Amino acid sequence: MAVKRIEIMDTTLRDGEQTSSVSFSASEKLTIAKLLLEELKVDRIEIASARVSEGELQAVKDVTNWASKNNHLQAVEVLTFVDKGVSINWMLEAGAKVQNLLTKGSLNHLTHQLKKTPNQHFSEIEENIQLAEKHGIATNVYLEDWSNGMRNSKAYVFEFLEFLSRQPVKRIMLPDTLGVLTPQESYDFIKEIKDLYPNLHFDFHAHNDYDLGVSNVMEGLKAGADGLHLTVNGMGERAGNAPMASSIAVINDFMPEIEIGVNETFLFTISKLVETFSGVMIPSNKPVVGANVFTQTAGIHADGDNKNNLYFSELMPERFGRTRQYALGKSSGKANIQKNLQELGLQLNDEDLKKVTQRIIELGDKKQVVTKEDLPYIISDVLDRTYEEKVKVNSYVLTHSKGLKPSTTVSITINNETFEESSQGDGQFDAFMNAIKRVFKKKKLELAALIDYAVRIPPGSNSDALCETIITWRNSSGEFKTRGLDSDQTVSAIKATEKMLNIIVS
Incomplete structure (x- = not known):
């Protein structure tokens, strides 16, 4: 079986940055760019849109400066526009050498957004390509809204492709801009194009609006696509783009006829880094990179x-x-x-x-x-019960209200005799202890004195972690410690106290 080498282009730094509220700093862009090319080993990266801002210009300068020194400059791409050379001048200042020229891939976009004829659009595109070539800039071409173009104005799409086939273009990029394609359409449309133009390089750019991004990627590759555009964590506008990790895993496991150069062992690391820089949290059930998937x-x-x-x-x-x-x-x-x-x-x-x-x-x-880190605490709590249970805290109500003292009502059984008491205190646990003191006073029993009270949670745990309370007590026999464990701090202290009561009651 013949194996076909596919290019993977990551567009996290450009299309992924269109995720709502996400904006990478210049240093973050440079860090991600380095890792994408040198560690994840994608073939190309799209890092910015031309003309956006001064900050974006500086970020691109930083990346191209690094890339030129490390033989990666031809793998760094910038989205540009048909704008009479403004984008080209921006690229020259930024030091970028590959433009991804945004053009109209559907007659609907061309007619209603640009209000131009196909020939007018093609003429302006040709001028742009020639200007780029004059300045040593290579050109790839995006056919924006290509998927709807294939559905509704196929004759226009093929007229456009015929024009591009005569231009010095490296790659033609086919975006499902609104994420509307089905897997069958992804296959049929790309197959039709590749059958007609087998020697042209076509990239497929899938979005995930119907959660079909990975399925469409598979079908696009089966149909003959030569490259894919993916983003780390599936970042992107609306529902995002086809996700890098899932797509790579699917290609490696189910498509032996496809060869890629991506280092899948780095997928989780880059995923976590992008999560940190973007502030967009990875869902715990997200395939391959989610916290719970293994x-x-x-x-x-x-x-x-x-x-x-x-x-x-x-x-x-x-x-x-x-x-x-x-x-x-x-x-x-x-x-x-x-x-x-x-x-x-x-x-x-x-x-x-x-x-x-x-x-x-x-x-x-x-x-x-319950986490693995909780386990030693649980073992300690369970195996600490070396006493005969003579005292049982049956139930309690703990209240805490602004402007009022905390109060507690407790039901407790001592040697098969049940008592109920209420009390107030400086805190919920103090109120609990005051209620217990009242019960012990009735029984003419003496409580152990509280000497030290320590609380801890397992290292690296969150606010919902199990909480271990260790209380040091003193009575006539000397000092001793008891432990309580619960997800609620006050409850864990009550459990530690219950152990103390069982130790001191004969």
Whole structure:
């Protein structure tokens, strides 16, 4: 089977920057450009639109200066316009050597936006190409709204292509500008064009308005497209462009007849960098680069992976510089927990493992996912219960209102006798302790004194992390510590206190 080499052009820095509220600084553009060409190893990058701003001009100068010193200048492209040479002069000042000339690919756009005839448009395009050639600038041509042109004014599109076939143009770029194509149309339209002009280079530029970007990319390649335009994280106007990571994975796994030079092990790294620079967060379920896409949550899946990698596919996380995770939560089984324990270098006997599993399930009902970093805290909490349970905090109501003292109502059972008390305090936990003091006063029992109160969450956790409260107490027997664990700080302190009560009540 003959293998065809396809060019990948990344347009994150130009079309991707049209994502609402996104604007890369000059230093960010340079950093991304370097990584796209030298680490991700895309063939070309489109980095800006001509004439936008002084800041954009400086950003392009920075990139072209670096690119010229590192033999990448011909891989750096700028969107230009049919504007009697204004864009060409801008490019000359910026030091860019390849223009992507924006032209009208549908008769509807030409007639109603430019209000010109095809011959007038072609004549102006020819003048632009000749001027660019005179100044040593290579030309690629965008046929804006090409997809609707093929649907509604195909004769115009082919008249345009016939004109371009006689021009010194490197590439003709076919954008689905509004993201309206179906996969079948993507195939049919590109196939029709490639059959007529097999020796011309055609790029396909897919948008994702119907979430068909990757499907259209596949069909465009099957039809004979010579290059693709993609963006990191699928950034772009409206619903964005065909996403880089998914498209590369699909090509590598399902299209053996296609060869590309992209280094897929760098896809996740560049994705996270663009997320940081753009401020546009990657959805957790986004294929290949999302936070959860290599996380097994169901215990049965972890069990299958343990036995014969039953839930593995070709889409292995290591390909993209990632690792498989086994989530801990209410769907977890022992297999999930064992996987995480192995990574932490911990071992538990069957009885303790059952206790930890049950505790994780309980916590999972409150907190959707328990992290691997939470696990040592959970183990500590569960295995710390070396006492006979004589005291049980049955229920409580904690209130906190602006301008009013926090208050608590507590129901507690001591040696099978249940009490209910209410109290106020300087904080919710203080109010809870004051209510407990009232109960102990009735029972003529003495509470341990609180000596120290420390709270911590696992490193790198978020605001919804499990919270461990460690309280140091003192009674007539000396000092001792108890731990409580919960996603709520006050509740974790109450659990630590419940352990203390069980220790001191004989």
